[in-house]
Amino acid sequence: MLSFEIRPQPSRAMSLASPLLALALTVVVAALLFVLLGRDPVKGLGVFFIEPLATRYGMAEVALKATPLILCALGLAVCYRANVWNIGAEGQFLLGAISAGGMALWVTTVGISLPRVVLVPVVLLAGVAGGMAWAGIVAYLRDRCNANEILVSLMLVYVAQQLLNYLVFVPWKDPLGFNFPQTKTFVTATLLPNLVPQSRLHIGFAITLVLVAIFWFFLFRSWRGYQLQVGGLAPAAARYAGFSARGSLWLALLISGGMAGLAGAMEAVGPLRQLTPHVSTGYGFTAIIVCFVGRLHPLGIVFSGTLLSMFLIGGELGQSRLGLPNALTGVFQGLLLFLLLVCDTLIDYRPRWRRAVPAHHAPSTPAQVPAGGAS
Amino acid sequence: MNEVALLFAATIASGTPLALAGLGLLLNEKAGVLNLGAEGMMLVAAIAGFAAAFHSGSEWVGFGAGALAGMLMAAIFGWLVIWLNTNQYATGLALSLFGAGLSAFVGVAYVGKKLADRSVFELPGLVQLPFFGDAIFKQHPLAYLAMASTFAVAWFLYRSRAGLVLRSIGEAPDSAHALGFHVRAIRLAAVIAGGALCGLAGAFLSVVYAPLWVEGLVAGRGWIALALTTFATWRPARVLAGAYLFGGVTMLQFYLQSEGVQIASQLLSMLPYLATILVLVLISRNPTWIRINMPGSLGKPFYPGS
Numbered sequence: 222m223l224s225f226e227i228r229p230q231p232s233r234a235m236s237l238a239s240p241l242l243a244l245a246l247t248v249v250v251a252a253l254l255f256v257l258l259g260r261d262p263v264k265g266l267g268v269f270f271i272e273p274l275a276t277r278y279g280m281a282e283v284a285l286k287a288t289p290l291i292l293c294a295l296g297l298a299v300c301y302r303a304n305v306w307n308i309g310a311e312g313q314f315l316l317g318a319i320s321a322g323g324m325a326l327w328v329t330t331v332g333i334s335l336p337r338v339v340l341v342p343v344v345l346l347a348g349v350a351g352g353m354a355w356a357g358i359v360a361y362l363r364d365r366c367n368a369n370e371i372l373v374s375l376m377l378v379y380v381a382q383q384l385l386n387y388l389v390f391v392p393w394k395d396p397l398g399f400n401f402p403q404t405k406t407f408v409t410a411t412l413l414p415n416l417v418p419q420s421r422l423h424i425g426f427a428i429t430l431v432l433v434a435i436f437w438f439f440l441f442r443s444w445r446g447y448q449l450q451v452g453g454l455a456p457a458a459a460r461y462a463g464f465s466a467r468g469s470l471w472l473a474l475l476i477s478g479g480m481a482g483l484a485g486a487m488e489a490v491g492p493l494r495q496l497t498p499h500v501s502t503g504y505g506f507t508a509i510i511v512c513f514v515g516r517l518h519p520l521g522i523v524f525s526g527t528l529l530s531m532f533l534i535g536g537e538l539g540q541s542r543l544g545l546p547n548a549l550t551g552v553f554q555g556l557l558l559f560l561l562l563v564c565d566t567l568i569d570y571r572p573r574w575r576r577a578v579p580a581h582h583a584p585s586t587p588a589q590v591p592a593g594g595a596s
Numbered sequence: 597m598n599e600v601a602l603l604f605a606a607t608i609a610s611g612t613p614l615a616l617a618g619l620g621l622l623l624n625e626k627a628g629v630l631n632l633g634a635e636g637m638m639l640v641a642a643i644a645g646f647a648a649a650f651h652s653g654s655e656w657v658g659f660g661a662g663a664l665a666g667m668l669m670a671a672i673f674g675w676l677v678i679w680l681n682t683n684q685y686a687t688g689l690a691l692s693l694f695g696a697g698l699s700a701f702v703g704v705a706y707v708g709k710k711l712a713d714r715s716v717f718e719l720p721g722l723v724q725l726p727f728f729g730d731a732i733f734k735q736h737p738l739a740y741l742a743m744a745s746t747f748a749v750a751w752f753l754y755r756s757r758a759g760l761v762l763r764s765i766g767e768a769p770d771s772a773h774a775l776g777f778h779v780r781a782i783r784l785a786a787v788i789a790g791g792a793l794c795g796l797a798g799a800f801l802s803v804v805y806a807p808l809w810v811e812g813l814v815a816g817r818g819w820i821a822l823a824l825t826t827f828a829t830w831r832p833a834r835v836l837a838g839a840y841l842f843g844g845v846t847m848l849q850f851y852l853q854s855e856g857v858q859i860a861s862q863l864l865s866m867l868p869y870l871a872t873i874l875v876l877v878l879i880s881r882n883p884t885w886i887r888i889n890m891p892g893s894l895g896k897p898f899y900p901g902s
Contacts, residue, residue, distance in 0.1 A: 306685055308689060362873070362876075362877055366877040366880055366881050367880040367881065367883050367886070368873070368876045368877045368880045369823075369826065369876060369880065371632065371685070372819060372822060372823045372826075372872070372873075372876055373873055373876060375816070375819050376816070376819065376820075376823075376869040376870075376872050376873050377869075377873070379815070379816050379866070379869040380866045380869050380870060383862045383863065383865045383866045383869075384862070384863075384866070386862040386865075387860050387862035387863055390860070390862060391860055391862075506693060506696075509689060509693070510693065513686060546700075546701055546704040548697060548700035548701040548703075548704060548811070549701055550697070551693070551696055551697020551698070551700055551701065552694070552697040552698050552701045553697075554693060554694075554697055555636075555690060555693045555694025555695070555696070555697045555698065556694060558686075558689075558690040558693060558694070559672075559676075559690045559691075559694055562676060562680075562682045562683075562686060562687055562690060563676065563680065563682075565682065566680045566681075566682070
């Protein structure tokens with residue numbers, strides 16, 4: 222009989238193996254799903270796990286879509302480590318896109334002629350400010366009014382989406398855009414330069430990798446990052462040590478809002494070059510999965526961000542090559558997070574295979590147990 | 597027909613799914629389990645209900661399928677958080693994300709499909725009343741079920757022995773365990789019952805309220821229902837009142853639009869979400885008030901025999 226017993230201490234090896242185990246299980250379930258849908262499972266899995274990496278262009282696309290995921294997840298990791306449950310990265314992402322897009326649109330309309338080196342940082346910083354402001358609302362309401370950050374940050378996602386809709390449908394609509402809900406295309410001076418020629422990959426990816434290193438340093442080598450995590454793990458200990466819980470709340474939310482805003486800005490002045498109602502394809506929500514699968518660790522997030530970016534591209538390829546609905550990506554994403562949570566049980570518990578004791582071998586009455594024996 | 601009466605009727609209709617889901621989540625939370633997966637359960641139930649109603653031609657088969665789908669999703673969640681002691685926040689989020697993906701995937705085949713005409717239900721006699729007839733007594737049967745469930749849940753929680761046990765498990769699981777109650781099994785039962793009500797709410801949205809399927813049909817109502825339990829300080833009657841309040845805010849935007857108010861529709865669509873934030877802020881301003889009313893073990897795992 223299989224039973225689970227508690228480990229003397231949580232297994233470090235298992236905490237690294239659990240995401241891989243979850244991925245393996247997701248692949249198995251995915252293969253079964255392809256069979257159920259009447260598709261060749263080998264071909265189906267190939268579309269998700271091999272084809273995105275098969276060509277140079279494909280790899281650039283994986284990196285392109287991994288960029289917003291990694292950025293949002295880095296910020297969320299700080300939040301979750303501080304035990305602040307920001308689940309509204311999607312809204313902060315949209316506000317970043319709105320602020321950066323608005324700035325780029327203004328530059329385009331007014332016709333400011335400044336070099337790219339000046340304009341691109343200004344536009345990106347506008348995005349960061351937008352995301353921070355949106356997360357700042359959550360921090361303020363949590364701090365001053367004790368309002369639950371989960372619900373407030375999520376409600377603000379819907380508000381942000383409606384705000385974006387309003388802007389692209391009414392005041393910012395391109396007058397020459399055949400009445401489509403979209404802005405003008407931004408001038409080249411505001412757009413992110415390319416990183417790899419003949420691809421859509423922009424320098425945002427390089428910035429992201431630098432930020433990964435900065436976040437690693439902040440979390441594991443800085444005093445402020447340490448305070449933040451103590452506050453998350455043991456609020457009472459943090460209070461006793463004099464670490465400000467309010468300060469951590471604000472810092473975590475502003476960092477994660479700023480990162481999501483930066484991701485939104487890069488999307489607007491990166492591959493999109495204009496604002497439409499569909500700026501985000503759920504990056505902010507997928508980033509939550511990226512964050513957990515990456516073990517809230519900057520390096521882990523790079524791997525999980527790449528993996529989930531492959532899921533996104535696999536979904537698109539599956540649609541064009543195999544005629545599968547693109548929504549399959551969402552199923553795999555959710556499944557991965559679910560299976561991860563199941564596998565994480567193995568960090569604290571270990572499975573033991575015990576043979577059931579046949580009835581006649583077991584002591585039938587307590588009297589047969591030797592006196593003084595352990596009972 | 598009186599315009600105000602119509603607005604009233606629309607308010608009750610749009611408050612019904614919130615009330616059903618809110619009551620379900622209230623049962624969860626009274627047992628100490630916080631299910632952030634409400635949105636996902638409602639989405640999966642909405643598409644399950646729509647598909648069942650579409651193929652069978654009966655809306656009641658749709659409601660049954662929705663409730664079953666909700667229970668199944670809730671059972672998965674329950675097994676994870678109650679037996680494997682996974683983090684309730686993360687597991688609930690996983691349920692919401694998975695539900696969004698699964699419903700979008702299954703729903704592709706049902707976009708743009710139409711259901712057979714649904715039944716019109718009028719309470720005989722009462723519907724003749726001048727104002728209230730139109731406002732209250734011309735609703736879908738589920739709207740009355742939501743009202744009846746409010747009383748049923750209130751009676752169960754505060755007047756029945758089983759309800760007392762449920763509340764004791766939510767307040768102090770260790771004490772309940774010491775008294776010999778099976779904390780895990782009872783929590784699972786509460787979670788599954790909550791899933792059934794959330795499922796019914798989801799099916800109501802796709803089969804009666806919309807009635808159609810689009811991706812993301814639930815549009816945050818699961819999260820608003822979660823906010824409702826806090827808003828109601830965990831009292832059933834206040835959940836119902838809150839549901840109608842939010843239903844009214846949702847209807848207000850359509851009313852303002854039809855009255856020709858010069859505000860863009862996109863900005864008016866923000867109203868229910870902004871109202872949720874506002875209400876949360878107002879109710880949470882007094883932390884003691886929340887702490888007194890909140891079930892003591894809400895969101896905390898329980899390890900028997902530790």
